[in-house]
Ligand SMILES: *[C@@H]1O[C@H](CO)[C@@H](O)[C@H](O)[C@H]1NC(C)=O
Ligand SMILES: *[C@@H]1O[C@H](CO)[C@@H](O)[C@H](O)[C@H]1NC(C)=O
Ligand SMILES: *[C@@H]1O[C@H](CO)[C@@H](O)[C@H](O)[C@H]1NC(C)=O
Ligand SMILES: *[C@@H]1O[C@H](CO)[C@@H](O)[C@H](O)[C@H]1NC(C)=O
Ligand SMILES: *[C@@H]1O[C@H](CO)[C@@H](O)[C@H](O)[C@H]1NC(C)=O
Ligand SMILES: *[C@@H]1O[C@H](CO)[C@@H](O)[C@H](O)[C@H]1NC(C)=O
Ligand SMILES: *[C@@H]1O[C@H](CO)[C@@H](O)[C@H](O)[C@H]1NC(C)=O
Ligand SMILES: *[C@@H]1O[C@H](CO)[C@@H](O)[C@H](O)[C@H]1NC(C)=O
Protein backbone atom coordinates (compact mmCIF):
# COMPACT_ATOMS: atom_id res chain seq x y z
CA UNK A 1 0.00 0.00 0.00
CA UNK A 2 2.68 2.46 1.11
CA UNK A 3 4.85 1.31 -1.79
CA UNK A 4 2.07 1.99 -4.25
CA UNK A 5 1.51 5.50 -2.96
CA UNK A 6 5.21 6.31 -3.15
CA UNK A 7 5.66 4.93 -6.64
CA UNK A 8 2.68 6.81 -8.02
CA UNK A 9 4.08 10.07 -6.63
CA UNK A 10 7.34 9.31 -8.41
CA UNK A 11 5.53 8.68 -11.68
CA UNK A 12 3.72 11.99 -11.42
CA UNK A 13 7.01 13.73 -10.77
CA UNK A 14 8.71 12.08 -13.73
CA UNK A 15 5.94 13.03 -16.14
CA UNK A 16 5.87 16.66 -15.03
CA UNK A 17 7.46 19.42 -17.07
CA UNK A 18 10.67 21.08 -15.90
CA UNK A 19 9.20 24.00 -14.01
CA UNK A 20 12.38 25.70 -12.84
CA UNK A 21 10.96 29.21 -13.13
CA UNK A 22 11.90 29.89 -16.77
CA UNK A 23 10.50 28.81 -20.11
CA UNK A 24 6.80 28.65 -19.30
CA UNK A 25 5.80 30.14 -22.67
CA UNK A 26 7.31 29.41 -26.09
CA UNK A 27 10.51 31.39 -26.75
CA UNK A 28 10.34 34.20 -29.30
CA UNK A 29 13.46 35.53 -30.98
CA UNK A 30 15.94 35.47 -33.83
CA UNK A 31 18.51 32.82 -34.83
CA UNK A 32 21.54 33.53 -37.06
CA UNK A 33 21.93 30.12 -38.70
CA UNK A 34 19.42 29.92 -41.55
CA UNK A 35 20.19 33.38 -42.90
CA UNK A 36 23.96 33.49 -42.35
CA UNK A 37 25.34 30.05 -41.33
CA UNK A 38 28.86 30.87 -39.99
CA UNK A 39 29.10 34.06 -41.97
CA UNK A 40 28.13 36.68 -39.39
CA UNK A 41 29.74 39.13 -37.02
CA UNK A 42 28.86 41.89 -34.57
CA UNK A 43 27.91 44.35 -37.30
CA UNK A 44 25.59 41.92 -39.10
CA UNK A 45 23.81 40.76 -35.96
CA UNK A 46 23.42 44.30 -34.69
CA UNK A 47 21.75 45.25 -37.96
CA UNK A 48 19.25 42.41 -37.40
CA UNK A 49 18.64 43.72 -33.89
CA UNK A 50 18.08 47.21 -35.25
CA UNK A 51 15.66 45.87 -37.87
CA UNK A 52 13.77 43.98 -35.15
CA UNK A 53 13.36 47.18 -33.16
CA UNK A 54 12.53 49.33 -36.19
CA UNK A 55 9.79 46.98 -37.41
CA UNK A 56 8.19 46.60 -33.97
CA UNK A 57 9.17 42.95 -33.66
CA UNK A 58 10.85 43.39 -30.27
CA UNK A 59 7.73 45.11 -29.04
CA UNK A 60 5.72 42.19 -30.49
CA UNK A 61 7.70 39.80 -28.25
CA UNK A 62 10.78 38.73 -30.26
CA UNK A 63 13.16 39.55 -27.46
CA UNK A 64 16.11 37.21 -27.88
CA UNK A 65 18.91 36.62 -30.39
CA UNK A 66 20.43 33.17 -30.61
CA UNK A 67 24.02 33.23 -31.82
CA UNK A 68 23.97 29.87 -33.55
CA UNK A 69 27.03 27.85 -34.55
CA UNK A 70 30.48 29.49 -35.03
CA UNK A 71 30.64 32.35 -32.50
CA UNK A 72 33.80 31.07 -30.76
CA UNK A 73 37.23 30.08 -32.01
CA UNK A 74 37.70 26.50 -33.19
CA UNK A 75 39.94 25.56 -30.26
CA UNK A 76 39.49 25.96 -26.54
CA UNK A 77 42.20 27.67 -24.47
CA UNK A 78 44.78 25.47 -22.70
CA UNK A 79 42.59 25.46 -19.59
CA UNK A 80 39.63 24.29 -21.66
CA UNK A 81 37.78 27.56 -21.87
CA UNK A 82 35.79 28.67 -24.91
CA UNK A 83 37.41 31.64 -26.67
CA UNK A 84 35.33 34.33 -28.34
CA UNK A 85 36.22 34.95 -31.97
CA UNK A 86 37.98 38.36 -31.96
CA UNK A 87 37.26 38.91 -35.66
CA UNK A 88 33.53 38.49 -35.13
CA UNK A 89 33.41 40.35 -31.82
CA UNK A 90 36.01 43.12 -31.99
CA UNK A 91 34.74 44.62 -28.71
CA UNK A 92 34.15 41.24 -27.08
CA UNK A 93 30.99 39.23 -26.65
CA UNK A 94 30.14 40.84 -23.35
CA UNK A 95 30.02 44.22 -25.04
CA UNK A 96 27.90 42.78 -27.86
CA UNK A 97 25.33 41.25 -25.47
CA UNK A 98 25.16 44.54 -23.51
CA UNK A 99 24.56 46.34 -26.77
CA UNK A 100 21.54 44.21 -27.76
CA UNK A 101 20.19 44.33 -24.19
CA UNK A 102 19.82 48.08 -24.71
CA UNK A 103 17.33 47.18 -27.44
CA UNK A 104 15.41 44.90 -25.04
CA UNK A 105 16.93 41.78 -26.61
CA UNK A 106 18.62 39.06 -24.55
CA UNK A 107 21.45 36.88 -25.85
CA UNK A 108 21.28 33.14 -26.43
CA UNK A 109 24.13 30.72 -26.91
CA UNK A 110 24.49 27.59 -29.02
CA UNK A 111 26.51 24.48 -28.31
CA UNK A 112 26.46 20.72 -28.69
CA UNK A 113 26.13 17.59 -26.57
CA UNK A 114 29.17 16.07 -28.31
CA UNK A 115 32.86 16.88 -28.83
CA UNK A 116 32.12 19.44 -31.52
CA UNK A 117 29.28 21.54 -32.82
CA UNK A 118 27.85 20.63 -36.21
CA UNK A 119 30.17 23.17 -37.90
CA UNK A 120 33.18 21.77 -36.03
CA UNK A 121 33.54 24.31 -33.21
CA UNK A 122 34.02 23.11 -29.62
CA UNK A 123 31.10 21.09 -28.23
CA UNK A 124 30.28 21.07 -24.53
CA UNK A 125 30.55 17.35 -23.75
CA UNK A 126 32.71 17.19 -20.62
CA UNK A 127 32.74 20.99 -20.32
CA UNK A 128 29.11 21.55 -19.35
CA UNK A 129 29.61 23.57 -16.15
CA UNK A 130 32.67 25.38 -17.43
CA UNK A 131 30.84 26.54 -20.55
CA UNK A 132 27.79 27.68 -18.59
CA UNK A 133 30.15 29.78 -16.50
CA UNK A 134 31.67 31.29 -19.65
CA UNK A 135 28.31 31.99 -21.28
CA UNK A 136 27.17 33.66 -18.08
CA UNK A 137 30.28 35.90 -18.14
CA UNK A 138 29.46 36.78 -21.75
CA UNK A 139 25.85 37.65 -20.86
CA UNK A 140 23.86 34.70 -22.27
CA UNK A 141 20.79 33.19 -20.59
CA UNK A 142 19.52 30.57 -23.07
CA UNK A 143 21.13 27.59 -24.75
CA UNK A 144 20.30 25.87 -28.02
CA UNK A 145 21.96 22.46 -27.71
CA UNK A 146 22.78 20.42 -30.83
CA UNK A 147 23.60 16.76 -31.34
CA UNK A 148 26.67 16.39 -33.62
CA UNK A 149 30.06 14.62 -33.06
CA UNK A 150 28.92 12.52 -30.11
CA UNK A 151 31.38 10.32 -28.20
CA UNK A 152 31.36 6.54 -28.60
CA UNK A 153 28.98 4.58 -26.38
CA UNK A 154 31.81 3.16 -24.25
CA UNK A 155 32.84 6.72 -23.39
CA UNK A 156 29.47 8.05 -22.28
CA UNK A 157 27.64 4.82 -21.37
CA UNK A 158 24.68 6.97 -22.31
CA UNK A 159 22.08 7.56 -24.95
CA UNK A 160 20.75 10.91 -26.24
CA UNK A 161 18.73 11.34 -23.06
CA UNK A 162 21.79 10.98 -20.84
CA UNK A 163 23.95 13.37 -22.86
CA UNK A 164 21.26 16.03 -22.69
CA UNK A 165 20.71 15.29 -19.00
CA UNK A 166 24.37 16.19 -18.35
CA UNK A 167 23.66 19.73 -19.54
CA UNK A 168 20.27 19.91 -17.82
CA UNK A 169 21.89 18.89 -14.52
CA UNK A 170 24.75 21.35 -15.06
CA UNK A 171 22.21 24.16 -15.62
CA UNK A 172 20.44 23.32 -12.35
CA UNK A 173 23.69 23.16 -10.43
CA UNK A 174 25.07 26.34 -12.03
CA UNK A 175 21.86 28.21 -11.16
CA UNK A 176 21.91 27.07 -7.54
CA UNK A 177 25.63 27.79 -7.11
CA UNK A 178 25.37 31.27 -8.59
CA UNK A 179 21.91 32.03 -7.17
CA UNK A 180 20.83 33.02 -10.67
CA UNK A 181 17.99 32.12 -13.00
CA UNK A 182 18.55 28.82 -14.80
CA UNK A 183 19.38 28.95 -18.52
CA UNK A 184 16.53 27.98 -20.82
CA UNK A 185 17.48 24.73 -22.52
CA UNK A 186 16.40 24.14 -26.11
CA UNK A 187 17.09 20.56 -27.22
CA UNK A 188 18.14 20.39 -30.84
CA UNK A 189 18.39 16.66 -31.48
CA UNK A 190 16.15 16.79 -34.58
CA UNK A 191 13.35 14.57 -33.28
CA UNK A 192 15.39 11.39 -32.73
CA UNK A 193 14.09 9.08 -30.00
CA UNK A 194 10.78 10.92 -29.48
CA UNK A 195 11.90 13.96 -27.47
CA UNK A 196 8.23 14.97 -27.07
CA UNK A 197 8.05 12.10 -24.56
CA UNK A 198 11.02 13.14 -22.40
CA UNK A 199 12.29 16.56 -23.49
CA UNK A 200 10.10 18.32 -20.93
CA UNK A 201 11.97 16.59 -18.13
CA UNK A 202 15.26 18.20 -19.22
CA UNK A 203 14.49 21.40 -21.06
CA UNK A 204 11.90 23.81 -22.37
CA UNK A 205 11.60 22.88 -26.03
CA UNK A 206 12.74 20.14 -28.35
CA UNK A 207 12.98 19.99 -32.11
CA UNK A 208 10.53 17.47 -33.61
CA UNK A 209 12.11 17.39 -37.08
CA UNK A 210 15.26 17.91 -39.09
CA UNK A 211 16.17 21.36 -40.40
CA UNK A 212 13.37 23.35 -42.05
CA UNK A 213 13.78 24.50 -45.67
CA UNK A 214 12.27 27.66 -47.11
CA UNK A 215 9.73 26.03 -49.42
CA UNK A 216 6.17 24.74 -49.09
CA UNK A 217 6.82 20.99 -49.19
CA UNK A 218 9.03 21.36 -46.10
CA UNK A 219 6.40 23.42 -44.27
CA UNK A 220 3.62 20.95 -45.13
CA UNK A 221 5.72 18.02 -44.00
CA UNK A 222 6.49 19.61 -40.61
CA UNK A 223 2.80 20.45 -40.09
CA UNK A 224 1.93 16.84 -40.89
CA UNK A 225 4.44 15.61 -38.33
CA UNK A 226 3.24 18.11 -35.72
CA UNK A 227 -0.38 17.02 -36.23
CA UNK A 228 0.42 13.76 -34.44
CA UNK A 229 2.37 15.40 -31.62
CA UNK A 230 0.33 18.47 -30.72
CA UNK A 231 -0.45 16.94 -27.30
CA UNK A 232 3.28 17.15 -26.49
CA UNK A 233 3.29 20.94 -26.07
CA UNK A 234 2.23 22.64 -22.87
CA UNK A 235 3.56 25.09 -20.32
CA UNK A 236 7.33 24.73 -19.73
CA UNK A 237 7.73 22.32 -22.66
CA UNK A 238 7.17 22.91 -26.37
CA UNK A 239 7.45 21.04 -29.63
CA UNK A 240 9.93 23.12 -31.64
CA UNK A 241 9.03 23.08 -35.33
CA UNK A 242 12.28 24.96 -36.17
CA UNK A 243 12.83 28.51 -37.41
CA UNK A 244 10.40 30.75 -39.25
CA UNK A 245 11.37 30.95 -42.91
CA UNK A 246 9.41 34.12 -43.53
CA UNK A 247 11.27 37.02 -45.09
CA UNK A 248 14.31 37.35 -47.29
CA UNK A 249 15.92 33.91 -47.41
CA UNK A 250 18.32 35.18 -50.02
CA UNK A 251 16.17 33.78 -52.82
CA UNK A 252 14.75 37.08 -53.93
CA UNK A 253 10.98 36.86 -53.43
CA UNK A 254 9.23 39.11 -50.88
CA UNK A 255 8.51 36.29 -48.43
CA UNK A 256 11.46 34.07 -49.27
CA UNK A 257 10.61 31.20 -51.55
CA UNK A 258 7.16 30.91 -49.97
CA UNK A 259 4.16 32.67 -51.46
CA UNK A 260 2.36 35.18 -49.26
CA UNK A 261 -0.41 32.63 -48.54
CA UNK A 262 2.12 29.89 -47.74
CA UNK A 263 3.99 32.20 -45.38
CA UNK A 264 0.73 32.96 -43.55
CA UNK A 265 -0.02 29.23 -43.21
CA UNK A 266 3.53 28.65 -41.92
CA UNK A 267 3.21 31.36 -39.27
CA UNK A 268 -0.33 30.34 -38.23
CA UNK A 269 0.65 26.71 -37.68
CA UNK A 270 3.81 27.57 -35.71
CA UNK A 271 1.96 30.10 -33.52
CA UNK A 272 -1.13 27.99 -32.79
CA UNK A 273 0.86 24.79 -32.25
CA UNK A 274 2.79 26.68 -29.56
CA UNK A 275 6.15 26.26 -31.24
CA UNK A 276 8.91 28.67 -30.26
CA UNK A 277 8.75 31.56 -32.75
CA UNK A 278 12.33 32.06 -33.89
CA UNK A 279 12.95 34.19 -36.98
CA UNK A 280 15.48 32.63 -39.38
CA UNK A 281 15.63 35.17 -42.19
CA UNK A 282 17.55 38.36 -43.00
CA UNK A 283 15.35 41.20 -41.76
CA UNK A 284 17.40 44.14 -42.96
CA UNK A 285 15.31 44.64 -46.12
CA UNK A 286 12.12 43.08 -44.74
CA UNK A 287 9.01 43.85 -46.77
CA UNK A 288 5.73 45.10 -45.36
CA UNK A 289 4.23 41.59 -45.88
CA UNK A 290 7.04 39.95 -43.93
CA UNK A 291 6.54 42.28 -40.99
CA UNK A 292 2.76 41.94 -41.16
CA UNK A 293 3.09 38.15 -40.92
CA UNK A 294 5.84 37.92 -38.27
CA UNK A 295 4.17 40.71 -36.28
CA UNK A 296 0.63 39.28 -36.25
CA UNK A 297 -0.39 40.27 -32.71
CA UNK A 298 -3.59 38.19 -32.80
CA UNK A 299 -1.62 35.00 -33.38
CA UNK A 300 1.26 35.95 -31.10
CA UNK A 301 -1.07 36.47 -28.14
CA UNK A 302 -2.41 32.92 -28.64
CA UNK A 303 1.14 31.55 -28.84
CA UNK A 304 1.91 33.42 -25.61
CA UNK A 305 -1.46 32.75 -23.90
CA UNK A 306 -0.90 33.08 -20.14
CA UNK A 307 -3.85 30.82 -19.21
CA UNK A 308 -3.98 28.04 -21.79
CA UNK A 309 -0.76 26.27 -22.74
CA UNK A 310 -2.11 23.55 -25.03
CA UNK A 311 -1.70 23.59 -28.79
CA UNK A 312 -4.45 23.28 -31.39
CA UNK A 313 -4.96 19.75 -32.74
CA UNK A 314 -6.73 18.38 -35.77
CA UNK A 315 -10.36 17.32 -35.40
CA UNK A 316 -10.67 16.14 -38.99
CA UNK A 317 -7.93 15.46 -41.53
CA UNK A 318 -10.02 16.29 -44.62
CA UNK A 319 -9.07 14.77 -47.99
CA UNK A 320 -7.31 11.91 -46.25
CA UNK A 321 -8.85 9.68 -43.55
CA UNK A 322 -8.27 10.83 -39.96
CA UNK A 323 -4.84 10.02 -38.51
CA UNK A 324 -3.29 9.28 -41.91
CA UNK A 325 0.21 10.71 -42.19
CA UNK A 326 0.80 12.42 -45.52
CA UNK A 327 3.70 14.83 -45.93
CA UNK A 328 2.09 16.82 -48.78
CA UNK A 329 -1.49 16.80 -47.44
CA UNK A 330 -1.46 17.37 -43.68
CA UNK A 331 -4.62 17.63 -41.56
CA UNK A 332 -6.91 20.45 -42.72
CA UNK A 333 -9.22 21.16 -39.75
CA UNK A 334 -7.82 22.06 -36.35
CA UNK A 335 -9.23 23.44 -33.10
CA UNK A 336 -8.25 24.40 -29.57
CA UNK A 337 -9.16 26.75 -26.76
CA UNK A 338 -7.60 30.04 -25.73
CA UNK A 339 -8.12 32.90 -23.30
CA UNK A 340 -9.66 34.86 -26.17
CA UNK A 341 -12.09 32.34 -27.64
CA UNK A 342 -12.27 28.99 -29.41
CA UNK A 343 -9.60 28.58 -32.09
CA UNK A 344 -10.01 27.17 -35.56
CA UNK A 345 -7.19 26.71 -38.04
CA UNK A 346 -8.27 25.63 -41.50
CA UNK A 347 -5.55 24.75 -43.96
CA UNK A 348 -5.77 24.24 -47.71
CA UNK A 349 -3.06 21.72 -48.70
CA UNK A 350 -4.09 21.72 -52.36
CA UNK A 351 -2.22 23.42 -55.20
CA UNK A 352 -5.39 25.30 -56.18
CA UNK A 353 -8.08 27.25 -54.26
CA UNK A 354 -10.48 25.00 -52.35
CA UNK A 355 -13.82 25.23 -50.54
CA UNK A 356 -13.57 24.17 -46.94
CA UNK A 357 -16.43 23.33 -44.59
CA UNK A 358 -16.83 22.35 -40.96
CA UNK A 359 -19.63 22.09 -38.41
CA UNK A 360 -18.89 24.16 -35.31
CA UNK A 361 -19.64 21.23 -33.00
CA UNK A 362 -16.87 19.17 -34.59
CA UNK A 363 -14.70 21.17 -32.15
CA UNK A 364 -14.68 19.89 -28.56
CA UNK A 365 -14.52 23.46 -27.26
CA UNK A 366 -17.79 24.62 -28.90
CA UNK A 367 -21.12 24.45 -27.09
CA UNK A 368 -23.97 22.93 -29.08
CA UNK A 369 -27.13 24.99 -29.53
CA UNK A 370 -25.26 28.34 -29.50
CA UNK A 371 -24.28 30.84 -32.13
CA UNK A 372 -20.76 32.35 -32.25
CA UNK A 373 -19.13 35.65 -33.10
CA UNK A 374 -16.39 35.03 -35.68
CA UNK A 375 -13.14 37.01 -35.59
CA UNK A 376 -10.60 36.58 -38.41
CA UNK A 377 -7.03 36.69 -37.07
CA UNK A 378 -5.56 37.61 -40.49
CA UNK A 379 -7.90 40.39 -41.61
CA UNK A 380 -8.26 41.40 -37.92
CA UNK A 381 -11.98 41.92 -38.43
CA UNK A 382 -15.22 40.74 -36.85
CA UNK A 383 -16.94 38.67 -39.51
CA UNK A 384 -20.46 38.34 -38.15
CA UNK A 385 -21.90 35.31 -36.40
CA UNK A 386 -21.84 31.64 -37.31
CA UNK A 387 -24.77 29.29 -36.95
CA UNK A 388 -23.85 25.60 -36.90
CA UNK A 389 -21.21 25.63 -39.63
CA UNK A 390 -18.67 27.71 -41.54
CA UNK A 391 -17.79 27.54 -45.23
CA UNK A 392 -14.65 29.16 -46.61
CA UNK A 393 -12.78 29.41 -49.86
CA UNK A 394 -9.05 29.36 -49.31
CA UNK A 395 -6.26 30.07 -51.81
CA UNK A 396 -3.71 27.38 -52.70
CA UNK A 397 -1.75 26.42 -49.56
CA UNK A 398 -3.71 29.12 -47.69
CA UNK A 399 -5.05 29.26 -44.18
CA UNK A 400 -7.88 30.70 -42.08
CA UNK A 401 -7.29 31.45 -38.40
CA UNK A 402 -10.56 32.11 -36.60
CA UNK A 403 -11.50 32.98 -33.05
CA UNK A 404 -15.08 32.18 -32.02
CA UNK A 405 -16.93 33.60 -29.04
CA UNK A 406 -20.34 32.68 -27.72
CA UNK A 407 -23.09 34.98 -29.01
CA UNK A 408 -26.03 33.37 -27.24
CA UNK A 409 -28.50 30.59 -27.95
CA UNK A 410 -29.48 29.62 -31.47
CA UNK A 411 -32.56 31.47 -32.70
CA UNK A 412 -35.80 29.48 -32.91
CA UNK A 413 -35.78 28.08 -36.42
CA UNK A 414 -39.15 27.98 -38.08
CA UNK A 415 -40.09 25.61 -40.83
CA UNK A 416 -38.31 22.34 -40.08
CA UNK A 417 -40.52 21.44 -37.12
CA UNK A 418 -37.65 19.34 -35.70
CA UNK A 419 -35.00 20.24 -33.17
CA UNK A 420 -31.35 20.15 -34.30
CA UNK A 421 -28.93 17.46 -33.17
CA UNK A 422 -25.23 18.21 -33.65
CA UNK A 423 -24.41 14.52 -33.29
CA UNK A 424 -27.36 13.68 -35.40
CA UNK A 425 -27.40 9.91 -35.02
CA UNK A 426 -27.20 10.04 -31.22
CA UNK A 427 -29.97 12.37 -29.93
CA UNK A 428 -33.06 10.73 -28.51
CA UNK A 429 -36.47 11.85 -27.26
CA UNK A 430 -37.08 11.41 -23.51
CA UNK A 431 -39.08 8.26 -24.29
CA UNK A 432 -35.99 6.59 -25.68
CA UNK A 433 -36.75 6.91 -29.38
CA UNK A 434 -33.78 8.03 -31.46
CA UNK A 435 -34.20 11.19 -33.45
CA UNK A 436 -33.15 10.69 -37.05
CA UNK A 437 -32.80 13.25 -39.81
C1 LIG B 1 43.59 23.46 -32.68
O1 LIG B 1 44.32 22.55 -31.91
C2 LIG B 1 44.80 21.46 -32.67
C3 LIG B 1 45.38 20.43 -31.72
O2 LIG B 1 46.04 21.03 -30.67
C4 LIG B 1 45.85 21.99 -33.64
O3 LIG B 1 46.37 20.93 -34.42
C5 LIG B 1 45.16 22.98 -34.55
O4 LIG B 1 46.09 23.59 -35.40
C6 LIG B 1 44.45 24.06 -33.76
N1 LIG B 1 43.60 24.78 -34.68
C7 LIG B 1 43.54 26.10 -34.68
C8 LIG B 1 42.58 26.70 -35.71
O5 LIG B 1 44.15 26.78 -33.91
C1 LIG C 1 36.24 2.68 -26.35
O1 LIG C 1 36.53 1.72 -27.32
C2 LIG C 1 37.63 2.06 -28.16
C3 LIG C 1 37.76 0.96 -29.23
O2 LIG C 1 37.79 -0.29 -28.63
C4 LIG C 1 38.89 2.18 -27.34
O3 LIG C 1 39.95 2.61 -28.16
C5 LIG C 1 38.67 3.23 -26.26
O4 LIG C 1 39.78 3.30 -25.40
C6 LIG C 1 37.43 2.91 -25.44
N1 LIG C 1 37.19 4.03 -24.55
C7 LIG C 1 36.85 3.86 -23.28
C8 LIG C 1 36.63 5.11 -22.47
O5 LIG C 1 36.71 2.76 -22.78
C1 LIG D 1 10.89 27.00 -54.02
O1 LIG D 1 11.99 26.12 -54.02
C2 LIG D 1 11.65 24.78 -54.30
C3 LIG D 1 12.88 23.92 -54.09
O2 LIG D 1 13.99 24.48 -54.71
C4 LIG D 1 11.12 24.71 -55.72
O3 LIG D 1 10.75 23.39 -56.03
C5 LIG D 1 9.88 25.62 -55.84
O4 LIG D 1 9.44 25.66 -57.17
C6 LIG D 1 10.21 27.03 -55.39
N1 LIG D 1 8.96 27.77 -55.29
C7 LIG D 1 8.85 29.05 -55.68
C8 LIG D 1 7.50 29.68 -55.47
O5 LIG D 1 9.77 29.66 -56.16
C1 LIG E 1 19.16 45.62 -48.73
O1 LIG E 1 18.98 46.78 -49.45
C2 LIG E 1 20.18 47.53 -49.62
C3 LIG E 1 19.83 48.85 -50.27
O2 LIG E 1 18.90 48.64 -51.30
C4 LIG E 1 21.15 46.69 -50.45
O3 LIG E 1 22.35 47.38 -50.61
C5 LIG E 1 21.42 45.39 -49.73
O4 LIG E 1 22.21 44.54 -50.54
C6 LIG E 1 20.11 44.67 -49.42
N1 LIG E 1 20.40 43.53 -48.55
C7 LIG E 1 19.91 42.33 -48.77
C8 LIG E 1 20.26 41.28 -47.77
O5 LIG E 1 19.18 42.05 -49.69
C1 LIG F 1 -1.23 12.31 -49.93
O1 LIG F 1 -2.59 12.68 -50.03
C2 LIG F 1 -2.98 13.07 -51.34
C3 LIG F 1 -4.44 13.49 -51.24
O2 LIG F 1 -5.22 12.44 -50.76
C4 LIG F 1 -2.77 11.91 -52.30
O3 LIG F 1 -3.10 12.32 -53.62
C5 LIG F 1 -1.34 11.47 -52.26
O4 LIG F 1 -1.18 10.32 -53.06
C6 LIG F 1 -0.94 11.13 -50.84
N1 LIG F 1 0.47 10.84 -50.80
C7 LIG F 1 0.94 9.70 -50.33
C8 LIG F 1 2.42 9.53 -50.34
O5 LIG F 1 0.19 8.82 -49.89
C1 LIG G 1 -11.75 27.85 -22.76
O1 LIG G 1 -10.93 28.77 -22.08
C2 LIG G 1 -11.67 29.73 -21.38
C3 LIG G 1 -10.67 30.77 -20.87
O2 LIG G 1 -9.70 30.18 -20.07
C4 LIG G 1 -12.44 29.05 -20.28
O3 LIG G 1 -13.21 29.99 -19.59
C5 LIG G 1 -13.37 28.00 -20.91
O4 LIG G 1 -14.03 27.29 -19.93
C6 LIG G 1 -12.58 27.06 -21.78
N1 LIG G 1 -13.49 26.18 -22.51
C7 LIG G 1 -13.44 24.88 -22.42
C8 LIG G 1 -14.49 24.11 -23.18
O5 LIG G 1 -12.61 24.31 -21.77
C1 LIG H 1 -22.36 18.60 -40.48
O1 LIG H 1 -23.69 18.58 -39.96
C2 LIG H 1 -24.63 18.05 -40.89
C3 LIG H 1 -26.03 18.23 -40.28
O2 LIG H 1 -26.06 17.68 -39.00
C4 LIG H 1 -24.29 16.59 -41.16
O3 LIG H 1 -25.21 16.07 -42.11
C5 LIG H 1 -22.90 16.53 -41.74
O4 LIG H 1 -22.52 15.18 -41.92
C6 LIG H 1 -21.92 17.20 -40.81
N1 LIG H 1 -20.62 17.24 -41.48
C7 LIG H 1 -19.47 16.97 -40.83
C8 LIG H 1 -18.25 17.05 -41.63
O5 LIG H 1 -19.46 16.69 -39.65
C1 LIG I 1 -13.58 38.51 -42.83
O1 LIG I 1 -13.86 39.78 -43.38
C2 LIG I 1 -12.73 40.43 -43.97
C3 LIG I 1 -13.13 41.83 -44.33
O2 LIG I 1 -14.23 41.80 -45.17
C4 LIG I 1 -12.28 39.60 -45.15
O3 LIG I 1 -11.14 40.19 -45.72
C5 LIG I 1 -11.94 38.19 -44.68
O4 LIG I 1 -11.57 37.37 -45.75
C6 LIG I 1 -13.11 37.58 -43.94
N1 LIG I 1 -12.71 36.32 -43.36
C7 LIG I 1 -13.34 35.17 -43.59
C8 LIG I 1 -12.81 33.97 -42.90
O5 LIG I 1 -14.30 35.08 -44.33
Ligand SMILES: *[C@@H]1O[C@H](CO)[C@@H](O)[C@H](O)[C@H]1NC(C)=O
Nearest residue numbers: 357358359386387388389390
Ligand atom coordinates in the same frame (compact mmCIF):
# COMPACT_ATOMS: atom_id res chain seq x y z
C1 LIG J 1 -25.06 24.88 -42.31
O1 LIG J 1 -25.92 25.47 -41.38
C2 LIG J 1 -27.07 26.03 -41.96
C3 LIG J 1 -27.84 26.74 -40.86
O2 LIG J 1 -27.14 27.90 -40.56
C4 LIG J 1 -27.92 24.95 -42.61
O3 LIG J 1 -29.05 25.53 -43.24
C5 LIG J 1 -27.07 24.24 -43.63
O4 LIG J 1 -27.80 23.14 -44.14
C6 LIG J 1 -25.79 23.74 -43.01
N1 LIG J 1 -24.94 23.17 -44.04
C7 LIG J 1 -24.53 21.92 -44.00
C8 LIG J 1 -23.75 21.48 -45.20
O5 LIG J 1 -24.73 21.17 -43.07
Ligand SMILES: *[C@@H]1O[C@H](CO)[C@@H](O)[C@H](O)[C@H]1NC(C)=O
Nearest residue numbers: 428429430431432433434435
Ligand atom coordinates in the same frame (compact mmCIF):
# COMPACT_ATOMS: atom_id res chain seq x y z
C1 LIG K 1 -41.23 9.28 -28.54
O1 LIG K 1 -41.48 10.68 -28.57
C2 LIG K 1 -41.38 11.31 -29.87
C3 LIG K 1 -41.53 12.81 -29.73
O2 LIG K 1 -42.61 13.15 -28.93
C4 LIG K 1 -42.44 10.72 -30.77
O3 LIG K 1 -42.38 11.29 -32.07
C5 LIG K 1 -42.26 9.21 -30.85
O4 LIG K 1 -43.26 8.64 -31.61
C6 LIG K 1 -42.23 8.56 -29.48
N1 LIG K 1 -41.89 7.17 -29.60
C7 LIG K 1 -42.59 6.22 -29.03
C8 LIG K 1 -42.11 4.82 -29.29
O5 LIG K 1 -43.54 6.47 -28.38
